[in-house]
Structures are given as structure tokens and as C-alpha cells.
Amino acid sequence: MSVKEEIMAAHDRFYAALNEMIADKPRSMPDAWYHDDDATTTHPMGHWAIGWDQVIATWEALGDALSDGGVRVTDLHIGIYGDMAYTIGVEHVTFRIMGGEQMSFTANTTNIYRNGPEGWKMIHHHPDKAPEAEEAAAG
Amino acid sequence: MSVKEEIMAAHDRFYAALNEMIADKPRSMPDAWYHDDDATTTHPMGHWAIGWDQVIATWEALGDALSDGGVRVTDLHIGIYGDMAYTIGVEHVTFRIMGGEQMSFTANTTNIYRNGPEGWKMIHHHPDKAPEAEEAAAG
Numbered sequence: 001m002s003v004k005e006e007i008m009a010a011h012d013r014f015y016a017a018l019n020e021m022i023a024d025k026p027r028s029m030p031d032a033w034y035h036d037d038d039a040t041t042t043h044p045m046g047h048w049a050i051g052w053d054q055v056i057a058t059w060e061a062l063g064d065a066l067s068d069g070g071v072r073v074t075d076l077h078i079g080i081y082g083d084m085a086y087t088i089g090v091e092h093v094t095f096r097i098m099g100g101e102q103m104s105f106t107a108n109t110t111n112i113y114r115n116g117p118e119g120w121k122m123i124h125h126h127p128d129k130a131p132e133a134e135e136a137a138a139g
Numbered sequence: 140m141s142v143k144e145e146i147m148a149a150h151d152r153f154y155a156a157l158n159e160m161i162a163d164k165p166r167s168m169p170d171a172w173y174h175d176d177d178a179t180t181t182h183p184m185g186h187w188a189i190g191w192d193q194v195i196a197t198w199e200a201l202g203d204a205l206s207d208g209g210v211r212v213t214d215l216h217i218g219i220y221g222d223m224a225y226t227i228g229v230e231h232v233t234f235r236i237m238g239g240e241q242m243s244f245t246a247n248t249t250n251i252y253r254n255g256p257e258g259w260k261m262i263h264h265h266p267d268k269a270p271e272a273e274e275a276a277a278g
Contacts, residue, residue, distance in 0.1 A: 036218075038216075038218040038219075040216065040218065040227050042227075042247050047214075047247075048214060048216070048227055048229075048247065050216050050227075075186075075187060077177075077179065077187070077189050079175075079177035079179065079251075079262065079263065080177075081222070081223050081253050081262075082221065082222060082223070083220070083221060084220050084221070084223035086251060086263060088179050088181075088187055088189075088263075088265070090187075107268070108181050108186075108187065108265060108267075108268060110249045110251075110263065110265045112218075112225060112249075112251070114220050123218065123220075124218065124225060124227075124249065126227070126247060126249045126265060128247075128267040128268045129246070129247060129267045129268075131270060
């Protein structure tokens, strides 16, 4: 595989784990990430999580809260800089939060990956906040 | 300066240029960036810009549209991976769009930098979309 194909595989592994999480639990999510102290994520609702322990805790909480939906990505672009790379795109998101009404929104998203001992894996995930999801999660 | 201090200087140079742009024009914005074909940015309103030509065009358009405000960053965290680094934080944004009502909002933000021939400079900027800013820009 070319470097670009390897990064795309890391991207696809993350989104497969994300869709598995919405359907059920984030079982394969840990495999999509390096478990770095500097790993960072945020979500359509909530605040920055810093370090793998916080990051995986947010995925576990989302796995409990979300159902009936999925995420697909359009407008994908890859920037490769040595052993780091990032992808940007537009996420088309659908889910229910805690059994509430199904909602759909789009979110600009940045993902960052590094190439380490286990190949290319994610270290950072940032989709736009979605005010409708924040309201539903708070309500 | 330590590497961390150099990256913080690149961060601060970008936000000084951003505040200068809101006050007047994006005069010093080009100096804060590498003018890469892969440079990417988005803004509280609008879509991804890819490549330096598109990126600087969005800053020029915002310089014409925005006034009466500024941006300060809290919750700053730096991840350093060799010659790439990224910062996350929360932007506290205030401005008017095209002379309309002054608005304030917060946005989770990812910035990516690389260390090249001109030292550390930005290559990617992603603040959350702000629906109120999108409505005002469309209106």
C-alpha cells in the first residue's frame, strides 16, 4: 500500500469503529488509536478530552448514549507531512441520544494520525459542535 | 526557546494576525502560515478551503466582513510529534458581520503547525462552525 492508502485505511478503521459504537459499543475503537498521553478528542457535544484515559471514557459514554444512526464522510482531503498526517472532511451524522428523537447534522471534521510502531493510527479527532446534540444531551 | 515555546510563538502570531484582521485587514496573516498546496482552513461560517490560494482568499473576505471584536483562547493544549505539532483550545469569539449586531460564541479549535525552513508556522485551522454566524453571513 502507498502511504496515502495506509492513512485512508486508518481513517476507514476509525469510522468503522465509530459506526459500530453508534450501533452497539465502541469495541474496536481502541484499535483505531495510539493510546498517547497527548491523544485528544472532542465530540458534537461536550468538551475536549486530553490523554487516552479521558478519550476512551468519552467513547464509552457515547456508546451508552447513542443509537440508531451512523456517520459517513464526504469532501475528504489528506495532508501528509512525514510521519504525521491529517484528514479533513464533512461528517454526515445521524443518531438518537438516550432514545430521544433521531437527529441529523453535518460537521466539519479534522482527524490527525501518526505513523508509529503499529503503523498509522489516530491521535486526534475534532468534529464541530452540534448545538442540537448538545441540547438533547443536556435535556 | 524550547520547541514548546516556538510552537506557542507560532500560535500567538496567528491569533495576533486574526485579531488584526477583525480590527482592520489580515495584513500579517500570510506570515503566520506556510503557503502549502495542502494548507487548509475553515471558519465559523463557510466551507473548507484547500491550498494556500483558497485559504488566503477566505481571510481576505473575512477581513472585509468582520469588525468590532476579537478572539482569545483558553484551555490550550499542545501535542508535539517531531516536526509537526497541533494545538487545541477553546476560542472565545466576538465580532460583527457586515455591520450587523455584535455576537459572541465559543468554538473548539484545532490548529496544526509544521517546522520547516521558516521555523514553526501554521498549516491548518479549524474552529467549530457557529450557526449564529452562518445565519448572519447568509442574511
